[in-house]
Amino acid sequence: MSRHELLSVRGRSVAWIFPLALLAGIAVADVTTSAFQIISWTVLVPGVAAAICGVPGTAALAVLAAVVYVLADTVWQHHERTGLSGLVLVVLGGLIAVAAAAVRVGGERRMLHMRDIADTTRRTVLRPLPEVFGGLEIAAVYLSADTEARVGGDFYDVQPGPHGTRVLVGDVQGKGLGAVETAAALLSTFREAGYHEAELATVAERLETRILRHRRHSTAAGQPGGDRFATAVLIEFTDDLPDTVDAVVFGHEPPLAVGPDGVRRLPAVGGLPLGMGDLVPGPSVSVHRLALARDETLLLVTDGVTEARDSAGRFYRPADDVARAVAADPRVAAPRRLVALVRDGTLRHSRARLVDDTTVFAVRRVSG
Structure with a gap:
């Protein structure tokens, strides 16, 4: 204040x-x-x-x-x-x-x-999202490790389009303005490709190309961050597949599916982070089709959550907290309540001492 x-x-x-x-x-x-x-x-x-x-x-x-x-x-x-x-x-x-x-x-x-x-920079990079957008119910919270910075390397967005509604959540390696610039570059590409491209794999390839171009530009301009990379999860919701989603995981923590019946980790095999696709021969993008019931919420978090430690050095395990809360009250699976639960659990476990930018993002199809 x-x-x-x-x-x-x-x-x-x-x-x-x-x-x-x-x-x-x-x-x-x-x-x-x-x-x-x-x-x-x-x-x-x-x-x-x-x-x-x-x-x-x-x-x-x-x-x-x-x-x-x-x-x-x-x-x-x-x-x-x-x-x-x-x-x-x-x-x-x-x-x-x-x-x-x-x-x-x-x-x-x-x-x-x-x-x-x-x-203004934060609203440009992390534009405010309505609670209902593109047929999805959305909730998100972002906490900067630097309370004065107000924006960092975490990013997320939702892009409805003629080929479905795409969701992107990720974390750029490093901190500072360089990480913010990389996040902004990825989000601008996602907002265009997520709307126009028919195939999710093409959107993923556009993101990989974008971060490589951004790195080359940073190197040519003499700026640091020429080897910067980003972990991310790219998800597609379509009306013709109401019980499944397509996902591409770029070295990120796989999402959790949270529903009235409990919590389960989606079996998405993590690929290489964005910016490292040139390290392997052949296509580096793998699209996974995953079962997701209409009443289940996808929960995605960044390193600020999974790497939060308590006074004894133990990592925070959000899945355990969520499972206990859902067992006590199935309504916790709603995106807003789920995000608040994980946010409060992270701050409580780490004693509000965040070592990295923290994003908690939850999304599910609108019921009915």
């Missing part, structure tokens, strides 16, 4: 209350007690205001602190006068505090602008 959200009530800032209360406390203590002469402490008031108030508020409190100092030193005269030196200290402290507040507010504005840019 930003400073404005923390120090506001019903949208109005209350940050000024704290330095004002400090000023009042200093004045009362100086006037009503004979043991302490602390009116010069009013120099602290604009300093506190500079940390939590805006520039106008800090300036107003600096002026008020100087006025209170003059009144205490010349009108109330409870103690021996401190004279001009104390007033110079309070005024100089106020001027420094106003300058510090201006620098801090400028930095906050730049930070908020960068956050807006990061949010």
Whole structure:
């Protein structure tokens, strides 16, 4: 939360209350007690205001602190006068505090602008998905290992088209802007090929070609990441095959099928990650046709889930948590509840210390 959200009530800032209360406390203590002469402490008031108030508020409190100092030193005269030196200290402290507040507010504005840019990038790479799209019920959550980055190398999308609805979930090797660029390149290709290409294998081949082209471009431009690869799962739902799905696994964790009757791991043999297809002769894409009942949900997760560790170093096993939850309440198999369950289980198991970007994605056919 930003400073404005923390120090506001019903949208109005209350940050000024704290330095004002400090000023009042200093004045009362100086006037009503004979043991302490602390009116010069009013120099602290604009300093506190500079940390939590805006520039106008800090300036107003600096002026008020100087006025209170003059009144205490010349009108109330409870103690021996401190004279001009104390007033110079309070005024100089106020001027420094106003300058510090201006620098801090400028930095906050730049930070908020960068956050807006990061949010726009995230919406471009991971565009918001409706709960129902292309005949599928969808739920997804993304957690960045870097809380300030807001976007990383994990990616997912759903693309309806004349040949069915295609789903892509994956994880680019590495972190930073290079991983984001690779994810964006793969998603842009998926959104076009997933709509136009009739065969799922062709979509997979287009993704492989795209990451190789992206790597060559990065190398030619002198950018790091010339050997970057990505694990992914590509799935196709079609109306003429209501009880099956076609899937291509690129070195990724196979999806789980979660239904009222329990949890099962789909027998999809993982192929090579995207970007490594040139390591083997012949076709590197293998399409698997997998049975999936209409009331079953496909659950896909990235390394942030499967590599989450507890304090003893044990890996998180989402299938065990999901199986127990479904046995207790079959309604947990719904995408939204399933995603929330795995997300909360991952954070609880890792004590909210994520070592990698984390994506939990669930999808199933719309009932009826």
